[in-house]
Amino acid sequence: MESLSLKRIAGLITANVGLRMRDTDLPHLAEVLRQRLKTCGCRDLDAYYELLVCDRASPAWRSQSMGLADASGLPPSEWHHLLTQLTINESYFFRDRNQFQLIAQRLLPEIIARKQQQHRAAADRGRPRLRIWSAGCSTGEELYSIAIALAELNFAWSEWDTLLIGTDISMKALTTAQLGLYGNWSFRQTDPTLQQKYFRPQRQLLRIREDIHQRVTFQYSNLVQAHDASTSTLLQEIDLILCRNVFIYFDDQAIAHTLTKFRHSLACEGYLITGHTELYGQDVGQFQLQVFPESLVYQRPLAAPSSAASPEQPKPAALGGQPSQMMRQPSARPLPQRSIPSPPLRSRSQLQSPPAKGQPIPSARSAMAAEAISEAAIATAKTSLFNKAYAQAIVQAQQLCTQDPNNFEAHVILARAYANTGQHHPAKDICKRALSLQPLNLDLHYLLAQIAEEEGDLDLAKEHLRRIIYIDNYEFQAYLDLASLYQQERRIDQVVKMERLALKTLNLLPEKTIVNPETGATVADWRQHLETKLAFNLPTSASPQSLPK
Template identity: 40%
Template sequence: MLNSKSLSKELIEAFIQLIAKHTGLEIRERDKATLSEKIALRMKDIKLDVPESYYQLLKSSTSESYQEWKKLVNLLTNSESYFFRDKDQFDLLRNHLLPELIKCKENSKTLRVCSAGCSSGEEPYSLAILLEELLPNPEEWNLTILGIDINQEALHKAELGIYRPWSFRRVEKEIMQQYFQLINHQYHINTSIKQMVKFQNLNLFKEVFPCSNSELQDLDLILCRNVFIYFEPSAIAKVLEKFYKALQPLGYLITGHAELSGQNLSQFQTKVFPESVVYQKITDHLIDTPKLLSPAEQNHIPEKQSLLQLNKEDLGNALEKNNIKMQQVALNLLKQLPPETQIPKLGNLTAAQLILQLEKGLKPVYQEPQ
């Protein structure tokens, strides 16, 4: 059987480049041994003995190659998730962003949201629960909640809508009782919520969107969290461009903390809230249009084209103010920077050092429930 030492350095690098070209995924130095083991598992399953033959199979443009990529991707991607993951970001959605979008869409009663990299479905179902609670008459709305992922096995679990208690480690009991049924120690999501969400197997990096036959268009909100941490920088830039085109004007993009560090975000308006940094699509003909500020817009630091520029200019002021909200804003700004980034105005302390200081100070005030 193939082991991690059976692959030459040259062949491992060839596999890494092929995977990046096909999926956008970045295989780091520390993950090379694990990659060899996963390749060995797939070769054993399809009864191949020669690594070069497996490489050629992946490289070919055949139906067999297409099916094998799906199996390999299932091993390469992380399907770990849970309901209402990242309490702060869901608080921002509940209290500001979704109410703003609902108000803007009152006339058309059409709202389109997407969970990109939805894994086993906890995130899009969390969005469905939020909208069920926020909309006065959900049945009158034309809602699209789309969950997409490259991992077909994870999507199968999402479509089943059956979860173990570990998926609820940050969820209030009232939510579990209202929207799930406990059957044989597993939680089955209610049919009404389940029917609100559609799932689609899609390769964000390789597949073309938006296009006429794709659901990924005219979106009001995209959540793509804990996905870009696995991507190469050039792949992130490519997907960001697709997201920009798939969003409606004034639509929002939310990513995980620090996932867009170093990216060109000039097409987006960067907004910094106490809970999180978010990105809003602004088109040329809307930039100078006067409008009333929404509650969400009244609560953010003014945008700048470069997130790094915004961080360095505003961090010092935010940290110097003895104000809990501003301290939270500063914490979220710091999380967008590489950990080793030094802040000259603050004695050249690194972002990582400042994060530790802020979290220590804020912990007694805002302690997340266990």
């Protein structure tokens, strides 16, 4: 009977807020409900279910749903207490470096220029409008990052009618966002120059600069439910919607419903950006896919998109004169890019092995020259890969593999280029060939784990990560990646176990070792983060978003 009551409440949660409640999530839900039963004084789960149903129509729910929680003077509804414990609210500034670079350097300038041109063409006496919505804004770092990006573009605030709005279902997260006060961990991907420029110390925290703080607004909103009249008025003609790392918690029906809502909210040619793999397998035919090296972007078209266009196989857009390039990242949580190890030098006997019949016998000098040419070609292919000229890198690496089937570096370059263009089958085949040359190579197992996650095969992704740990038990990042995969499955006990193992591994490494060259994060930084997280969040909270890129 208790199991049936638990599933009944799980269904009510999914129906009202879209949170996906799988069988693996039920133990965590049961633990949360046990705490809420004690607090509310409910005798059992059936009584708590009735409380939720009644609370759904309460004045507290309605006022807080309209963003009036503070003004109403009413105590928070039980739904808000429950959702605070079920949802994970952790974010940080300039999250996902590549996506944010795309937003700041390409999309925002394009939107601003287009809106200015439209305003002039309409001969409108008012100001041009800019509307940006962070849906599922958590504690507000994403929206403030957008405001900072606009400031860095010397955006003329006074000349525009601007709305930067963040919405979330967690009143606790929205309170933090409205305060604009953050600890050091929220700045783990932030350029120190920007941090000093836009934040002011306040005791042990940092406060967003007041002029930036005044540019944003935060409001309660449930993406699954219909907006109230005031919210619907605000969330119209949006130029850019950010909804990243939200859909991983939604069921398919809630995702489809929310996508339709987003399309209606977007202005023509407005953009939607999600996490890299969050819409995998979803019908996105109502949008036009724009392909960039950093990410796929969904755009509301001026006219209905052609049914002939396949959302699963978008036609890549050429950028900056480069060959057509794909843009789907292999993972929503990119693993660290490692340098490609140099292959061992071939022995003199190999260099001087007998040529094929009818071919001239090469001299030692000509063999050395051929080796130098090969190294130069590898360097060229690496440069193409680094510059995201994937089509070019594929051609160059294929030529090298044809010339020398045992060229390990060429295989790795080719596999990465295929993966970064969404061509998973050839990428996996190349990885297998390369592993036959170097079975213990960690890079290839990481890449295969990324591809498996992209394809939705989390069990296979976990298998590759376990192989990495077997090969090198000092690879603490693999434990954290496993924790992230278990988080997607809501297996909180396994998340905690993996984070403990990561911490145990870190304790074996020198404190000052830099483990993330981009941010300068050291073993000591990671150790402190995990110790704090495990101490305060056990057993009900763990977050893939807390893991540095």
